[in-house]
Amino acid sequence: MFSKISRYRTLPDMVTTDARGRTVSSRALRLLPPVSGTFLHTVEGVDRLEHLAFKYYQQPRSWWHICDANPAFMAPQALLGKEPVVSARFSLTLRAEDDLPPWAELLGQLAAVVGVERVQVVEEEVELVQQQRDVAGTRVTVVVPRYERAVIVTYNQMNVDAGELAKVIARSGFSVGPPEPIGRVGKPIIIPPDVVG
Numbered sequence: 074m075f076s077k078i079s080r081y082r083t084l085p086d087m088v089t090t091d092a093r094g095r096t097v098s099s100r101a102l103r104l105l106p107p108v109s110g111t112f113l114h115t116v117e118g119v120d121r122l123e124h125l126a127f128k129y130y131q132q133p134r135s136w137w138h139i140c141d142a143n144p145a146f147m148a149p150q151a152l153l154g155k156e157p158v159v160s161a162r163f164s165l166t167l168r169a170e171d172d173l174p175p176w177a178e179l180l181g182q183l184a185a186v187v188g189v190e191r192v193q194v195v196e197e198e199v200e201l202v203q204q205q206r207d208v209a210g211t212r213v214t215v216v217v218p219r220y221e222r223a224v225i226v227t228y229n230q231m232n233v234d235a236g237e238l239a240k241v242i243a244r245s246g247f248s249v250g251p252p253e254p255i256g257r258v259g260k261p262i263i264i265p266p267d268v269v270g
Contacts, residue, residue: 076134078132078135080103080137080141081100081103084100084101084103086098086099086100086101087099087100087101105141105144108142111142111263111264111265112263112264113262113263113264114129114261114262114263114264115259115260115261116153116154116257116258116260116261116262117258120153121153122136122139122140122149122153125139125264126138126139129267130267135267136149138265139152139263139264139265140152141265142262142263142264142265143262143263151257152257152262153257154254154256154257154258157229157230158190158228158229159227159228159230159254159255160225160228160254160255160256161225161235161238161252161254161255162195162223162224162225162252162255163223163224163225163226163238163239163242163249163250163252163253164222164223164249164250164253165223165224165242165247165248165249165250166222166247166248166250167222167246167247167248168246168247174222174247175245175246175247176194178245178246179192179194179224179246179247180194182241182244183224183226183238183241183242183245186228186237186241187232187233188228188229188231188232188233189226189227189228189233189238190227190229191226191227192224192225193225193226194222194224195222195223195224195225196222196223197220197221197222198218198219198220199219199220199221200218201217201218201219202216202217202218202219203215203217204216204217222247224242225255226238235252235254238252239251
C-alpha cells in the first residue's frame with residue numbers, strides 16, 4: 074500500500090522469477106520524469122532533504138522530487154555533500170622557508186592512513202618578491218617567487234577525520250592551516266516545481 078504522494082503509487086505491479094526459481098512480486102522500474110520550470114537552492118551545511126521538501130512543498134516526504142531533478146548525484150547524501158568520502162584542502166607553510174618541501178614524507182605519511190583515498194599536492198606561484206642578498210661580497214637584488222602550497226586529501230570520514238589528517242601533515246614537517254571542505258556547500262541544486270505523483 075502506497076500513500077497518495079508516493080512515487081511508486083502509479084507504477085504497475087510486476088512478477089519476476091529469481092535465480093532460485095522463486096516468484097517475486099514488485100513494482101515496475103520508475104523512470105525519472107522530465108523536469109521543467111525549476112529554480113535553484115544554494116546548499117548550506119545544515120540542509121537536509123526532508124527539510125528542503127517541507128520548505129518548498131510543505132511536505133517533508135516529497136524529498137525525492139529534489140533527487141529526481143538532480144540525477145547527476147547517485148545518492149541523496151551526495152546531493153547535499155554528506156557522503157562518507159569527502160575532500161578537504163589543507164594550506165601548508167614550511168617551518169623553515171629555505172628548506173625544500175618534504176613532499177615525499179608528506180605523501181608517505183598520508184598514504185599510510187586508513188581511509189585516505191587520494192592526495193593531491195598543489196603548489197602555485199602567487200607573487201614575485203624582491204630580496205637583497207650578498208652574492209660573492211656584492212649586495213644584489215634578486216627576484217624570488219613566493220609559493221602558496223596546499224594538499225587536497227580525499228578521505229572516508231568513517232575511518233579518519235580532518236583533525237587527525239592535520240596532525241599527520243604537521244608530523245611531516247609542515248605547518249598546516251585549518252581544513253577547507255571541498256564539496257556541495259555553497260553550490261546550487263535544482264528544486265523542481267511541486268508536482269505530486
